[in-house]
Amino acid sequence: MRSILDGGPFVWLLLALSVTALTVVLERLWSLRRDRVMPRPLLDALSGDGPLAPAGSGDLARLRGACAAQPSPLARLVVSVLDHLPWPKPENVAALEVRARQEIAGLERGLVVLEVIVGIAPLLGLVGTIYGIIPLLGDFGSNLQADNAFIAKGMSVALYKTVLGLLVAMPSLAAWSFFTKRVELLGLELEAVCDALLRRHYLRPAAAPGGGSNLTASSGAGGARP
Secondary structure, rough: OOOHHHHOHHHHHHHHHHHHHHHHHHHHHHHOOOOHHHHHHHHHHOOOOOOOOOOOHHHHHHHHHHHHHHOOHHHHHHHHHHHOOOOOOHHHHHHHHHHHHHHHOOOOOHHHHHHHHHHHHHHHHHHHHHHHHHHHHHHHHHHOOOHHHHHHOOOOOOHHHHHHHHHHHHHHHHHHHHHHHHHHHHHHHHHHHHHHHHHHHHHHHHHHHHHHHHHHHHHHHHOOOO
């Protein structure tokens, strides 16, 4: 441990990167919990199968109240849908897609930091190793009577930087991959919930009396056959 800490500024930079990566990982673990992205009380409020009531009714007011009580990415997407219910479906979907991209960008916050650490930590360790070996080789070339034990120790300390860079990069890569997949799955769940909400509103005309009359007439015609 003492040899690592004596490795110079490159070691301290790698330790700073490791602390940064750990901070991002802990923050994302907290922020990407399913209950924070899609609160259960809000999902319960959206779980009905019947059509939405007209705008200004108590049905929409209850949904807005549930969104206000459970601030989250899902709540903001639901509010976007409710705000644009008077619009035709294509325009409402387009507005929802814009809002969804904003929410996904928020869920991905901090992941770029992990991605950068994955890229630069091994390179920083390698540069630190080369930087530490260069003066040792220079002294060895100018003085053939140099202490071999001292040179060997110096090279081992230099190589610690490469090892430390890899030890910082590998867990960061694993965390980045995990959180990227987590955001993708949460995005799919948000899309499914919002799609169900849109269908509840815009498919109401399918249950119109005219549709039922046609079905009844067809059934009657079928029953009149011998």
